[in-house]
Amino acid sequence: MADDAIRALAARLRSAGRVTVLTGAGVSAASGVPTFRGADGLWRRFRAETLATPEAFAKDPQLVWEWYGWRRELIAACEPNPAHRVLAAWTARHEGWRVVTQNVDDLHLVAGTRDLIRLHGSIWEFCCWDGCDGRPGRWTDTCLPLPAPTPRCIHCGGLARPAVVWFGESLDPGDTRRASAASSCDVFIATGTSAVVYPAAGFIGEARARGAFSVEINTEATPTSSLVDLTIHGRAEEVFPAVDALLLNAAC
Numbered sequence: 001m002a003d004d005a006i007r008a009l010a011a012r013l014r015s016a017g018r019v020t021v022l023t024g025a026g027v028s029a030a031s032g033v034p035t036f037r038g039a040d041g042l043w044r045r046f047r048a049e050t051l052a053t054p055e056a057f058a059k060d061p062q063l064v065w066e067w068y069g070w071r072r073e074l075i076a077a078c079e080p081n082p083a084h085r086v087l088a089a090w091t092a093r094h095e096g097w098r099v100v101t102q103n104v105d106d107l108h109l110v111a112g113t114r115d116l117i118r119l120h121g122s123i124w125e126f127c128c129w130d131g132c133d134g135r136p137g138r139w140t141d142t143c144l145p146l147p148a149p150t151p152r153c154i155h156c157g158g159l160a161r162p163a164v165v166w167f168g169e170s171l172d173p174g175d176t177r178r179a180s181a182a183s184s185c186d187v188f189i190a191t192g193t194s195a196v197v198y199p200a201a202g203f204i205g206e207a208r209a210r211g212a213f214s215v216e217i218n219t220e221a222t223p224t225s226s227l228v229d230l231t232i233h234g235r236a237e238e239v240f241p242a243v244d245a246l247l248l249n250a251a252c
């Protein structure tokens with residue numbers, strides 16, 4: 001692990017009032033949640049275009065539910081890893097430090113992250129496929145296995161769907177607004193993301209344009225690597241604890 005880069009990041013964070021960390025599937029890899037585009041990635045076996053879209057669900061809801069049911073069972077056995085725990089501690093310790101995640105596994109919430117901004121929803125929440133006016137519009141369902149091969153809406157009895165953002169669907173405007181506001185910060189860290197999914201990946205450029213010191217923490221190079229001020233080639237579950245140790249030592 002690049003110790004100089006770790007020290008450089010810690011130095012930046014020590015004087016930072018506002019810090020935003022954008023996370024992707026790589027942050028949950030150490031917890032056992034497969035990434036999307038990695039060698040063991042979810043997408044390799046299940047192409048995103050064939051499953052994480054409203055068209056796929058309209059065509060074969062049972063197939064899409066099978067995929068989400070399988071992922072829920074897998075995620076249910078996973079615990080937050082040291083990267084999740086350090087990020088949660090940072091949001092507790094520092095008023096202006098935020099986490100924006102693309103992940104739907106909710107491991108940041110389990111770790112206790114405050115004011116988490118979830119751009120793509122949660123695999124543990126359902127909503128009505130037909131968009132009935134039942135309230136709440138989304139509800140938590142943690143049944144394992146799924147309550148039915150194609151779960152029903154608790155309000156109208158019609159088909160339910162995972163309350164996640166699929167390709168071709170817009171993000172919740174409130175989430176986008178909060179993520180954009182969080183892109184006005186002193187340090188912006190992108191970690192565990194291939195930075196290919198938009199508009200999430202766009203917040204990296206937005207933060208840079210607003211003067212943030214930008215950092216990437218990843219095990220591989222991404223389209224973002226050449227754009228940021230500091231790249232740390234390493235595993236999130238190792239880098240974040242190492243940075244935190246320097247911050248805590250400096251504090252005492």
Ligand code: BV8
Pocket residue numbers: 023024025026027029030035036037038041052102103104120164165166167168169170171191192193194195196197198199217218219220222234235236237
């Ligand atoms: C939208 C939920 C408006 C479902 C997901 C430009 C602007 C706007 C839109 C677009 C645009 N260009 C293209 C689009 C369309 C599309 C898009 O971005 N397509 C891509 C593929 C080109 N975007 C959309 O459709 C978005 N909607 O823009 O609305 C609109 C409306 C109509 C028409 C057009 C536009 C919605 C996108 C949301 C899709 N939903 N997930 C579910 O999960 O089932 S995306 C999915 O990918 C996950 O959320 C995931 O988090 C996300 C991104 O993937 P990553 O998290 O980056 O994961 P990945 O496996 O790719 O990478 C892991 C990384 O970790 C790797 O780099 C690896 O090296 C690293 N790593 C591994 N281990 C570690 C590690 N790093 C550190 N430590 C480790 N241990």
